[in-house]
Amino acid sequence: MDTKGKMMITCKEATFLISKDQQDKLSFLERFRLNLHLMMCKYCRRFKVQVRFISKAIGRMKKRVDDQGIELSLSEEQKQILRDKLRNAQK
Amino acid sequence: MSNLLNPNLWVDAYADYLYRYAITRVNNSEVAEDLVQETFLAGIKGKESFLGNSNEKTWLTAILRRKIIDHYRKKSNNNQLIVDVPDERFGKYGTMNDHWLDEKAPQEWAIAADHEFENKEFNSILKACIDHLPDNWASCFILRIMEEMKSDEVCKELNISPSNLWVMLHRARLQLRDCLEKGWFK
Numbered sequence: 396m397d398t399k400g401k402m403m404i405t406c407k408e409a410t411f412l413i414s415k416d417q418q419d420k421l422s423f424l425e426r427f428r429l430n431l432h433l434m435m436c437k438y439c440r441r442f443k444v445q446v447r448f449i450s451k452a453i454g455r456m457k458k459r460v461d462d463q464g465i466e467l468s469l470s471e472e473q474k475q476i477l478r479d480k481l482r483n484a485q486k
Numbered sequence: 487m488s489n490l491l492n493p494n495l496w497v498d499a500y501a502d503y504l505y506r507y508a509i510t511r512v513n514n515s516e517v518a519e520d521l522v523q524e525t526f527l528a529g530i531k532g533k534e535s536f537l538g539n540s541n542e543k544t545w546l547t548a549i550l551r552r553k554i555i556d557h558y559r560k561k562s563n564n565n566q567l568i569v570d571v572p573d574e575r576f577g578k579y580g581t582m583n584d585h586w587l588d589e590k591a592p593q594e595w596a597i598a599a600d601h602e603f604e605n606k607e608f609n610s611i612l613k614a615c616i617d618h619l620p621d622n623w624a625s626c627f628i629l630r631i632m633e634e635m636k637s638d639e640v641c642k643e644l645n646i647s648p649s650n651l652w653v654m655l656h657r658a659r660l661q662l663r664d665c666l667e668k669g670w671f672k
Contacts, residue, residue, distance in 0.1 A: 405584035407576045414656035418630055419637055441592040445663055448597060450631075452612055455603040457510065457632060467509055468502040469519070477523060478497045484530045485493060 404428045409439045417450055491542060493530050500543055501526075504550050511554050511632055513617050521557065525550040555629065555643055562625035562644050575660065592663065595671045608670055615665035623658040626651055 404412075409432040412425055421429065433440055469477075504525060508518035528549050536545055575590040577583055586592075602608045619627060629640045630651070641651050 405576070406586045407573065407584040410660065411652070411656050414659045415652050417659070418655065419652070436586075438586040438591040441594065442663070445592055445595060445666075446659055448595070449612075449659065449662055449666065452603055452608075453616075453631060456609050456612060467506045469505050469522075473519060474497050474501055477501060477526065478494075480523060481493050481496065481526055481530065484527055 402428055402431060404432050406432075406436060406439055409433070409436065410442050413439065413443045413446055417446060491529075491533055491536055493526065493533075496526055496529070496542075496546070500546055503543070504546060507547060507550060508554065511628060512557060513613065517557065521550060521553045524553055528553070551633070554633070555635075558625040558629055559643055561621045573660075593667060593671070595667070602670075611669040612666065615662050615669065618665065619658050619661060623654045623661070626654040627658040630655060 409429055412421060412429045415421060415425075416429070433443065501522060504522045505518055508521045509515060512518055512521065525546055529546055532549070536542075540548075572578075575587065577585050577587050616624070616627070625644060626640060626646075629635050629643065630637060635643070637648060637651060640646075641648055644651075646654075
């Protein structure tokens with residue numbers, strides 16, 4: 396993204412920065428440009444809220460499955476196959 | 487200390503846990519089964535490297551995690567770098583150049599305060615949307631966001647530059663957002 400020297404960025408650039416902000420640190424200048432754009436752009440403000448919502452939803456989903464994904468398990472048959480393979484591998 | 491390991495008990499003690507760990511990250515039961523099996527077999531082979539300073543479960547999980555990363559590394563084809571492909575969400579001409587087109591722009595979502603997170607149907611749509619990401623973006627997205635690897639680690643594993651990682655994660659988010667809007671908020 397070539398934004399050297401300009402303060403006004405496009406929606407395409409702003410959404411990229413919103414996205415980047417989810418996992419990496421924005422530079423001072425990036426944040427300044429983004430905030431300036433957000434003050435003027437309803438769609439990018441929505442995009443920001445929604446992207447954060449998605450991150451949160453994924454975080455919750457991940458945590459729930461790690462904690463108590465009880466409904467997921469291997470069948471007894473699959474386990475027996477695994478046990479046999481492990482026994483053979485140790486011979 | 488390798489006498490601490492007893493592979494004959496692994497299946498009963500850890501198979502379900504490892505299977506769940508794998509399936510939430512690869513989203514495919516057959517692949518998950520294979521990964522669990524490979525993990526156990528690698529565990530038997532590498533028994534000598536178990537130092538006894540972590541427990542069996544942690545040790546096996548670390549092996550599985552490595553297998554998952556390899557799985558995504560194989561899937562991601564870094565010849566296909568999408569850096570600045572045209573995006574039909576944004577305008578092409580004049581003052582609208584690179585700004586949201588009204589008909590493609592984010593619509594207002596009626597988010598019912600935290601309600602969605604507990605909703606099974608919502609979560610299955612979210613999962614389906616992640617599943618539908620193209621392999622390249624999915625590899626970046628899963629390793630960075632689901633697996634919570636550091637950006638530089640992901641770049642190293644997938645052999646891509648940081649700016650390519652950002653672009654692919656961004657593309658993945660744009661698509662996830664569209665997918666959720668169509669699948670749930672409309």
